[in-house]
Amino acid sequence: LYYYPAEDEDINNLNVVIPTTKEIIRLQGSDKPEIADWGKEPDLAKQVSHITFDGFTLEGTESDNYLTDGWSYGETWYPGGTAIPYPPKEAEGSTQPYYSDYSVRPAYMHGGFTLINTNHITIQNSRITNMGLFGIVVWRDNSHNTLQNLVIEKTGMGGINSDGGY
DSSP, rough: OOOOOOOOOOGGOOOOOOOOOOOOOEEESSOOOSSSGTTHHHHHHHHGEEEESOOOEEEEEOOOOOOEEEETTTTTTGGGOOOOOOGGGGGOOOOOOOOGGEEEEEGGGEEEEEEEEEEEEEEEEEEEEESSSSSEEEEEEEEEEEEEEEEEEEESSOOOOEEEEO
């Protein structure tokens, strides 16, 4: 890593921060740990629930050295390399394309806040900045969560990423 200071800048007076973590706050319930169970109704008692984050500032996570946006679910996602052979029942009647065939890779599902299998989580009146990938990741089964009055800026891949369910 090289840094060339501006002409009028003294490198000895700089505050240099090098993030070493990919997530700051991770909430992960134990509901449906197996991929084969993902289509089943969530068990709210096994999810992380009823927590409020109000007035937080999260700053500085790292990114991966190698990043590809996503993949088709057919790429060895399920045991034995099988793909979803048809749209899941949750997509019945949807006029949207069959987007359940594509997902951000699990290795990249982390942010300043990472919510996995949660319900009734509130993140409000907060600032999330300088994130290597996402400001907030909401992944797998989540319900009744509230994200409001947030400033999310300077992210490597996006502000809020939600993946899962219809």
